[in-house]
Amino acid sequence: MSHVKQEKWSSGTAFLLAAIGSAVGLGNIYRFPYVVGENGGGAFVLVYLAVVIVFGIPLVMTELTIGRRRQVPPITAYVQLSEGKKSQSFWRLAGFSSVLTPLGILGFYFVIAGWTLNYVYSILTGQLNNLVEGQTQQVFNDMMESPATLIFWMTLSVLITGFIISRGIKAGLEKAVNILMPMLFMILVLLVGYSAFNGGMAETFEFMFTPDFEKINMKTLLEATGQAFFSLSLGSATMLVYGSYLPKEVSIPKMACGVAFADTFVALISGFAIFPIIFTNGLPLDSGPNLVFVTLPVIFDQMPFGQVFGILFFLLLAFAAITSTISLYEPAVSNLEERGIFSRKKASMVVGGGLWCLAGLSALSMNVLSDWHPVGFNETVAGMNIMDLLEYLSANGMMLVNGLLAAIFLGWIVNRSESLEELGLGDGKLYKFWRFIIKYVVPPVAGYLIIDFIGYGFI
Ligand code: PHE
Numbered sequence: 001m002s003h004v005k006q007e008k009w010s011s012g013t014a015f016l017l018a019a020i021g022s023a024v025g026l027g028n029i030y031r032f033p034y035v036v037g038e039n040g041g042g043a044f045v046l047v048y049l050a051v052v053i054v055f056g057i058p059l060v061m062t063e064l065t066i067g068r069r070r071q072v073p074p075i076t077a078y079v080q081l082s083e084g085k086k087s088q089s090f091w092r093l094a095g096f097s098s099v100l101t102p103l104g105i106l107g108f109y110f111v112i113a114g115w116t117l118n119y120v121y122s123i124l125t126g127q128l129n130n131l132v133e134g135q136t137q138q139v140f141n142d143m144m145e146s147p148a149t150l151i152f153w154m155t156l157s158v159l160i161t162g163f164i165i166s167r168g169i170k171a172g173l174e175k176a177v178n179i180l181m182p183m184l185f186m187i188l189v190l191l192v193g194y195s196a197f198n199g200g201m202a203e204t205f206e207f208m209f210t211p212d213f214e215k216i217n218m219k220t221l222l223e224a225t226g227q228a229f230f231s232l233s234l235g236s237a238t239m240l241v242y243g244s245y246l247p248k249e250v251s252i253p254k255m256a257c258g259v260a261f262a263d264t265f266v267a268l269i270s271g272f273a274i275f276p277i278i279f280t281n282g283l284p285l286d287s288g289p290n291l292v293f294v295t296l297p298v299i300f301d302q303m304p305f306g307q308v309f310g311i312l313f314f315l316l317l318a319f320a321a322i323t324s325t326i327s328l329y330e331p332a333v334s335n336l337e338e339r340g341i342f343s344r345k346k347a348s349m350v351v352g353g354g355l356w357c358l359a360g361l362s363a364l365s366m367n368v369l370s371d372w373h374p375v376g377f378n379e380t381v382a383g384m385n386i387m388d389l390l391e392y393l394s395a396n397g398m399m400l401v402n403g404l405l406a407a408i409f410l411g412w413i414v415n416r417s418e419s420l421e422e423l424g425l426g427d428g429k430l431y432k433f434w435r436f437i438i439k440y441v442v443p444p445v446a447g448y449l450i451i452d453f454i455g456y457g458f459i
Pocket of ligand 1: 026027233
């Protein structure tokens with residue numbers, strides 16, 4: 001089946017940088033702080049850390065293993081590893097679903113990536129100077145109501161990503177992360193330093209690390225699991241495809257720990273860049289999605305060198321977004337290229353064209369198409385626009401389904417010897433523990449969350 005020899009990462013470090021680039025994204029810097037804010041701080045952080053350790057790391061290991069075992073793209077990986085099993089055609093579908101999911105995610109992610117680019121430009125050109133809170137809300141609303149603005153910046157993010165993808169693994173993806181990740185890290189350190197200098201650190205520590213146990217409930221667990229899936233790029237073929245480019249001699253468990261550690265570290269650090277500013281200015285912690293695009297610009301405007309830091313902050317978001325969009329775009333391209341129907345360049349263009357249409361619909365769903373709502377399914381869905389719907393179905397629903405399927409596949413279907421050999425842990429306690437988690441812990445928990453997602457939950 002395979003017509004094209006797959007490129008590989010040049011080294012374990014190159015993979016690590018790309019995988020961290022994928023994991024660290026809008027989920028860490030934009031979403032994590034506001035979800036922590038909405039869910040009462042320390043309690044959420046504690047549950048989140050537990051979820052990353054208990055499910056996150058074993059699942060990253062699982063997906064990397066499925067990807068690397070035969071060193072082929074995701075759908076073929078599922079097909080080859082279920083060779084000779086009665087359920088093979090089902091697993092082909094599982095592979096297919098895992099490749100479709102990131103496309104759904106990109107349908108909304110590209111739009112938000114566009115917002116971040118637009119904000120860099122707006123601050124640079126002084127459009128956010130001398131504004132008070134209500135006015136930054138107005139700026140944000142104006143952007144949402146302008147199809148041209150949304151589509152322009154969204155298109156730019158599709159083009160940048162498509163260009164990187166079309167150049168291939170070494171000349172495209174690796175090169176991009178080699179430039180973007182160090183810059184991202186430097187900006188983050190600068191921002192935290194700046195925040196620390198302006199006070200509010202003690203309150204931030206207390207808020208993030210003093211769990212109020214009474215606030216821990218099923219909803220916290222649900223939110224934390226969803227956040228961990230999204231943040232670790234699980235359930236979306238990204239880890240499958242990045243794993244398939246991983247040289248055989250590199251240790252998967254070590255890489256999985258490295259990715260999970262770095263990703264969680266950046267999420268926490270983002271909290272330390274944002275919350276001190278919120279505390280010293282006496283602003284609400286639970287302003288939700290508005291936190292970054294509406295609340296922060298007011299403060300940047302009032303702080304010394306605020307404009308510079310505002311630009312840096314949105315650049316940080318933009319870089320983090322781009323290193324994630326490439327990882328969401330790659331699985332489909334990798335599959336198309338493998339079939340030999342398209343060259344990588346053509347495949348990048350075809351996928352990009354489709355994604356541009358989808359993200360275009362998302363962008364329009366906030367203005368000209370805002371009256372369109374899906375019918376049926378469940379109550380949650382009834383009031384959504386296309387962008388919310390894409391997010392809900394792909395990031396909340398399908399990611400869990402794909403993650404569950406990956407765990408069942410490697411835990412129950414694929415011969416034990418395959419994962420035993422690929423993980424390189426020997427047949428000791430560590431391997432047995434990993435296997436126990438993906439066989440007996442992940443399926444019931446993910447299954448429960450999926451039932452809840454469909455709307456028959458008990459919470
Ligand atoms: N992990 C990325 C983020 O936190 C999003 C992502 C999800 C990327 C799934 C790839 C696959 O923003």
